[in-house]
Amino acid sequence: MKIHVILLAAGNSRRFGSNKLLSLVEGKPMYSHLTEKIEKIAESLPIGEKVLVTQYEEIFESMKKARWTVVRNDAPEEGVSWSIRLGIQSILGKIRKGDAVSFFVCDQPFLKMETIVSFLSGYVASGKGIGCLTYKEQWGNPVVFSEVYLKELLSLSGDVGGKKVMKQQLQDTFFGEAASRQELEDMDYAPGSKMCEHTDVWKIKQGDPVFFGSLCDAVGILPGRDKIISVVGAGGKTTTCYRLAKELALLGQKVIVTTTTHMWKSTEDFVEWNAESEYGSSTDFFRDFAERLERKRILTVGVSCENGKICGIPSESYETLCSLADVLIVEADGAKGKDIKIPAAHEPVIFPGTDIVIGVLGYPAVGHSIEEAGFRPEMLAAFLRKGTEEKIKWEDLLYIAGSDEGLKKNVKGSYKVLINRVPAGRFPDGGPEEIIFCEQIGTVSEKTIEQIRN
Structure with missing residues (x-):
């Protein structure tokens, strides 16, 4: 039995702001963390073909030199099912009865090598046809499928992955456990950038x-x-x-928070909309407003009313308000x-x-x-x-x-x-x-x- 490996590296990185797979994580491109770990586990596990599916030329050329099977995905907008199909089809003639195909995503740089080895070894020992790495209640990647499920994987369409198949075959699924939630996280934001803490x-x-x-x-x-x-x-x-x-x-x-009814008045960064008179002219008011919004990034806008609340601004000012943020x-x-x-x-x-x-x-x-x-x-x-x-x-x-x-x-x-x-x-x-x-x-x-x- 061999476990073939397909790495998916064709996403558009919209939230990251640039090609995240080429961004440096701990001194090397994000995608290379997984490729290097796969190379190393091949020394102790029966790894078969190694495939990487990508839309990015630099990754394509680099992995081609590393003697991987590299497949170009020119239609990433077709969703993850298209990358899955391209990966399987590239090695279909080399998959034998009893083999399995595993799928990894290249934006999980903190997935540990020992976790991968434990998961794939556990899958083989379980005798199950499907495997999925988890952390507590959360299903994640990688996943692995026996060759008997290839037909179902090839029939997927749109932005739907292999877990649709897994859901229908839970009795035939092995669940491995990661050491931490971090191992399953994909990086959607640039290292060093501010983001919101995961809150379930x-x-x-x-x-x-x-x-x-x-x-x-x-x-x-x-x-x-x-x-x-x-x-x-x-x-x-x-x-x-x-x-x-x-x-x-x-x-x-730059964000403005307001209301069309009533809401509690913010204790900080609140702007009284009818305060133009304090500035002498509306020009001064809007200049100061724009400078403050540029600096603070978030302002609450409204008209003060009773009981510590604010009400909405006059409807004739809506267009002006929209133009500011x-x-x-x-x-x-x-x-x-x-x-x-x-x-x-x-x-x-x-x-x-x-x-x-x-x-x-x-x-x-x-x-x-x-x-x-x-x-x-x-x-x-x-x-x-x-x-x-x-x-x-x-x-x-x-x-x-x-x-x-x-x-x-x-x-x-x-x-x-x-x-x-x-x-x-x-x-x-x-x-x-x-x-x-x-x-x-x-x-x-x-x-x-x-x-x-x-």
Whole structure:
């Protein structure tokens, strides 16, 4: 039996800002960490063909000189399934009965050689047809498949990997364990750059959790494309706004946080929108505003009102406000601190031209009565066709999140659902795969990648 190795190195590195596979990690190109480890484990394991699939000329030429089978992927936009297919097809004639094919990704430079050896050895000893490296509840890479599964792998399409096949064959799957979560992390941000600390943001794909390093990644926000983000619902709207703002600021964006209803007044970096008179002229006000935003990267803008809150700026100033920032994040609903709500007739107040609407609900509402957890409990009870004393179920959150009379009300563009404050290790069943879960949305820190990992 031989274990053939296919390394996938064809991603576009959008979040990294440059070709991350050529960036230096501990003094050498990121991709070479895995290629060197594969070369070394071949001395102790029955490694067969070694294949690397890439779109990058420099990597192509380098690995060709190293006597690897190198396959050029000229269509990375076709998704990971295309790279898988190209890799398998390049060695199809050399795969024998009883062989296996393993798949690695080249942006996991911290995957240890001893972990790879232990995982592949454990796979062989298990007698299973599929293997997957994990850390606790998280499935990761590498994965390995017996040759009997090649037909199914070749039939994959789009941005879907081998775990779709694995999910259908769990009884035939060996799970190896990495020593730390860091080993499974792919590097989506440049070394030394500031980023947001991993705080357990995930989605459920094919019944299993897929973790994200940032809320922006989970939502699918692309700086430069998505200009206006409106946040509605209950159970964490304000913290969601500021979490997104901090992540985007760390990516170099100038962010304004505001509201179309009411929100708590920020204790720092707040700008009173009707303060032009203090400057003598609007020209002075906007010059100072632009300089401050350039320096701070995040400003909260609004008009002060009672009880420590702010309300939105006049609608005639919306266009001006948008012109001042790279991204505008808007709290567009109110719930007075409750975890669950449905909108009244005048709600939500989605900002004109919004690119993405995020509907937020608090998971702690589940198991509590509508009276306890709900905003405007009588209205919520009528919507759910329950009494106010009845307990809220997970299915109720799904219903509210997916209803055009619930959080999807008045939504015209892209819509995402965020369930906040889900207990660690709990993965609710049911609902669309695009639902985003978070253990604690307010957790974020400005650290470099090295500080987080150390």
